[in-house]
Amino acid sequence: MQRKIKIFITGGTFDKEYNELSGELYFNNSHMYKLLELGRCRLDVDIETLMMVDSMEMSKIERDCIVQKCIEEPLKQIVITHGTDTMVDTAHMLTDAINDKTIILTGAMIPVKFGSSDGLFNMGSALSFVQALPSGVFIAMNGQVFNQENVQKNKKLGIFEETELVK
Amino acid sequence: MQRKIKIFITGGTFDKEYNELSGELYFNNSHMYKLLELGRCRLDVDIETLMMVDSMEMSKIERDCIVQKCIEEPLKQIVITHGTDTMVDTAHMLTDAINDKTIILTGAMIPVKFGSSDGLFNMGSALSFVQALPSGVFIAMNGQVFNQENVQKNKKLGIFEETELVK
Amino acid sequence: MQRKIKIFITGGTFDKEYNELSGELYFNNSHMYKLLELGRCRLDVDIETLMMVDSMEMSKIERDCIVQKCIEEPLKQIVITHGTDTMVDTAHMLTDAINDKTIILTGAMIPVKFGSSDGLFNMGSALSFVQALPSGVFIAMNGQVFNQENVQKNKKLGIFEETELVK
């Protein structure tokens, strides 16, 4: 009865790991499979890695790619992991292009590979909101869900918050 | 804009820990605060420990207590952590007594205190469904959500599944 | 130049894990390989599982087996993982039977499989003492090393300590 969910991986802090030879953070493969196994997730999901980039370095071409993949995707429920710094920008572009799917963007403040990550909590949240919310583009972080219209990342505090709606 | 959420703790595998002197599993304090901190949860929650029991040993008096606390609770969104073995029984009793609140029961197959627990994922899920679903009593486990009417625990596989609706 | 080290596994808290279907602690396979990988151990070791028992339930036959295996072992440096409750008893029996090898018994107060175990620290310690100490039977726990002659487990505190040598 439950519908299949698409998960698009785009990189971000969520999937960074530590290179013990260079001492730098880098991308290797996604940790999504292990994470869902850890959560004993039994949802029917289809995982696809679109790119592995830091969202600060995400170009228009890459953002266009994400939008195009969401347009072409036949499944109606989509979760996207994304770097938090420009997550809102991608959410705006998705809203302009798509209105018949439920799309949830999520990420992590600490890499999933490190023990103390919020990634498992955020994925539990994103996969639940995508099943329960109507069509639209949303950001799920910190247990909260935001409509893409009025959300911003507070980079000083490292949290998402509603924008003042003074228009 | 987001509403405050009540979290009732009742014990179960979720909150068990290892007693290194006796070598047995036991209950100490709840790990909910640390878990929400790890998930960087920014929801406005009110946590209350009702009991700390293994759900196999939960008596009718204790189940009545949970129901009574949910009836008296002014908040309309309630998450209950509960042992998985009799979670469905408590869900049935809650449904008979309450119809104006969204109540989500969740738990864990591995104690939160042990590194490899599904508890963080399940809480991310439960706290999201409680915000998004209408009034009713639900079980959120494994990323899935079940209406209390047609769910059972498959004890051989350690998962929740829909019952055959042969009425 | 470094010599090969024998590791005998006998069970104990070190190797216990949580059975998520029954909710009980049990023995499955040893976690020694994963532990040494985590420690990036580059010692030349030969690991052999002799038994998987709680040391409270270790019979004379099983203790005789451990002694016999240590007698027959050609390698001169041996580490034994063992439940802490009767580790001292086995150490005494080993001393009576063997005097040309360095044997270190160690264990854990929390199962290695659980995130917060002391097992990795204790194995780092045991594998170092076995290389550096002369022939004899020793217990390595809590960073400390004890001669089997004058050590006892303080079961109230869950630690090993020197016995008063008032004979």
Next chain:
Amino acid sequence: MQRKIKIFITGGTFDKEYNELSGELYFNNSHMYKLLELGRCRLDVDIETLMMVDSMEMSKIERDCIVQKCIEEPLKQIVITHGTDTMVDTAHMLTDAINDKTIILTGAMIPVKFGSSDGLFNMGSALSFVQALPSGVFIAMNGQVFNQENVQKNKKLGIFEETELVK
């Protein structure tokens, strides 16, 4: 009967952590206390943070400081946590200056703060070798111990190994 051990902290990968606001690795406070607590270490230790630097950026002034502190230290058993890249250089300088103490340098390939670190294993090892070895300067990594005279870091493999003794 056991003697007190001095632990000098100098930084290195061992103590790095992830800054969730900037997305970069940085130094905050040392994780030594938590690590020894996790290992249930019961040794009498005196911990002192000398600096918090990446060993690639360690200047001669800082290395002189480490040597001077070891000279002035009244305790005869000293463990130093140090970045692995120039650990051998500091070991050479210590050997030239001190000959009446047992000094063990150790570190980690993965930060202790991340779940999958070798730091706990290495500290178990270093604290054991410092008790068991005679005076001299040694490097303890990967369960192995090396005399400072003939050790080098193999930066391709991220391990320590004996140098060819072609003199």
